[in-house]
Amino acid sequence: MAITSSLNDLSLAELFQLIEYRRKSGCLRISTLPNSLAPEAKTYHYYIWFQQGRFVAAVNRLDGQGLVSEITKRGWLSQRVVERLSSRCPAKMPLGVYFKIQGVLQSEQLHLLFSTQLRQAASLFEVQAGEFNLDTNVPLPWNEVTGLSLRSLDVALGALRMLNNWQALAEALPDPSLAIQSRGVIQQKCRLNALDWQVWEFAQGTVALKNIARQLNQSVEKIQQAAFRLVLAGLVEEVPVTRPTADQKIRSTNLIVEPSTLETVAESNEVEKPKVSASFLQNLVSFLRSQA
Amino acid sequence: MINIIAIQSILQSFVSDISDIQGATLVSPDGLAIASALPERVDEERIAAMTAAMLSIGERIGRELARGQIDRVIVVGEKGYSVLVNCSDDAVLLILANANAKQGLLFLEIKRAVAELVPLLAEQPKANLLT
Amino acid sequence: MEVLRIVITGAVGAGKTTLIRTISEIQVVDTDRQATDETALLKPTTTVAFDFGRLTFAPNQALHLYGTPGQARFDFIWDILIQKAHAYIFLVDAHRPQDFRSGRRILSFMNQRAKIPMLIGLTHMDCPGAWDLDDIALALGLFDEATRPAMVPINPTQPSSVSQALMRLVQELMKAPVLN
Ligand SMILES: Nc1nc2c(ncn2[C@@H]2O[C@H](COP(=O)(O)OP(=O)(O)OP(=O)(O)O)[C@@H](O)[C@H]2O)c(=O)[nH]1
Ligand SMILES: [Mg+2]
Secondary structure, eight states: OEEEEETTTSOHHHHHHHHHHTTOOEEEEEEEOOOSSOTTOOOOEEEEEEETTEEEEEESOSSSOHHHHHHHHTTSSOHHHHHHHHHHOOTTSOHHHHHHHTTSSOHHHHHHHHHHHHHHHHHGGGOOSEEEEEETTSOOOGGGOOSOOEEHHHHHHHHHHHOSOOGGGTTTSOOTTEEEEEOSOOOTTOOOOHHHHHHHTTTBSOSOHHHHHHHHTOOHHHHHHHHHHHHHTTSEEEEEOOSOOHHHHOOOTTOOSOTTHHHHHTTTTOOOOOOBOHHHHHHHHHHHHHHO | OOOHHHHHHHHHHHHHHSTTEEEEEEEOTTSOEEEEEOOTTOOHHHHHHHHHHHHHHHHHHHHHTTOOSOOEEEEEETTEEEEEEEEETTEEEEEEEETTSOHHHHHHHHHHHHHHHHHHHSSSOHHHHHO | OEEEEEEEEESTTSSHHHHHHHHOSSOOBOOEEEOOSGGGGTOSEEESSOEEEEEEEETTEEEEEEEOOSSGGGHHHHHHHHHTOSEEEEEEETTOGGGHHHHHHHHHHHHHHOOOOEEEEEEOTTSTTOOOHHHHHHHTTOOOTTTSOOEEEOOTTOHHHHHHHHHHHHHHHHHTTTBO
């Protein structure tokens, strides 16, 4: 099955989350498009491969020569050796693994190659205009695979930690008027930074992000970004504020309309609803059944 | 295109010239603000949506109860008035006034403001044809 | 008169108004207005207050259906309607991933305001590019299959499909302690 959409509709970060949780395998093709910032830009294609929800490779070509060209570029092996060896690589064995078995590449070298691929994937998180297609029905290009892999979510969280330009994610960030609520799961191994954990302390759904920013003396954007990472990591969800915080209670006297009225009444407002009888529901079901 | 700047200035002077009027906003029927002169800290986007919703409910009530074309919807509270007036097919005017406002006078002023706004809302501004 | 109030919610264009029109016995009280925001690219009109439909299925027993607007600027209406609802259906257009984000926000709003029986209806499943159920669940932030709400495909344009979905919602109601 394939998923196609625009990066404006679904950010790469959210897509990686989907891939991780749904343990998807296959190829994510990303095509960058010219945008308002770079109207002259060409279209570039990138291919990221996943296996069982894990990131395994990223290349910008489909000729299967991405990995070997990195190896020869670094002068680790000659073109001749690479060609001879890769022709002997057994089917369904990552080329990186084969080279290691053959003793021509060390683990550290494979790690370097893998991080190069990771960096390439991470750089795509800044792409503002682009399309993607996730095709889960294509086999892995074993030639491009080092044999190393990383949880897709960790790739995304890692990329977001280094992200300089958040423009591409503007729509995805939680609104400053929202709060975060813990999902009640603890994942220690998440790649989060110190600020993220500070924000996590507010995950009771009672303080709006803009007020967290004030309390932590940070910009609202930084807090939105931290909250987004926490949402992505599955630790919290964004929710409307449940109780007014101190500063929301301050009201100007002649103000006719209260922008935050909804927030303040949310909990007390549960209306006592007349109950419906079992026979009522029975009748309804039989009626609906006759219509269905 | 409608002349937003002209509309804005009509609303602005309407609010500043008449003492008991506290705010005014012109809203599209689907709840987007076209121009506003609202008190500070009032959430324009929210008010615009509420205005559209309120008028549409008012119109439905009017239709169900055969009240004919709905001219305005009025909400009176102890601290003042909210008056919604149908300006054209494309715009609803919301006026906020405090409790001191005299209702008859208020409606008169609103009527005057609407008369100023309507030509600006028309596709081909009539004002231009006259001059 | 015994009345069950059901709210139909979801993002713009999910099919809320359509669903109520399909099932209501009275001419639906809709408050659709010409859309002037990005909704206009999708369809000409959009709900600005609410839809109201009714289904009388026995003497003195009726279903009241309320459809919400989809845009977040109308969240005060979401609040008014959900407070009085016995149950709700959240609709999501399966072939418009661009709306999943706003859908997720509506869902979390509703979930916070009212802990009542509910159902997620996937519409437009017949359209090309429709996502499958489990992917949509994730996009809506529902990570845990065991605890997530029931999810069913609905075609709001088809009376039988709407009836089936309502039956499924009644099942949810029967599980819940709203019975006398
Ligand atoms: N093919 C197909 N069309 C559908 C389906 N569900 C709804 N539609 C169509 O999609 C459109 C939905 O429009 P509305 O019912 O106005 O949507 P709404 O949710 O009320 O939208 P707002 O009030 O603007 O938030 C209508 O044109 C329906 O005919 C479906 O399952 N399949
Ligand atoms: Mg509608």
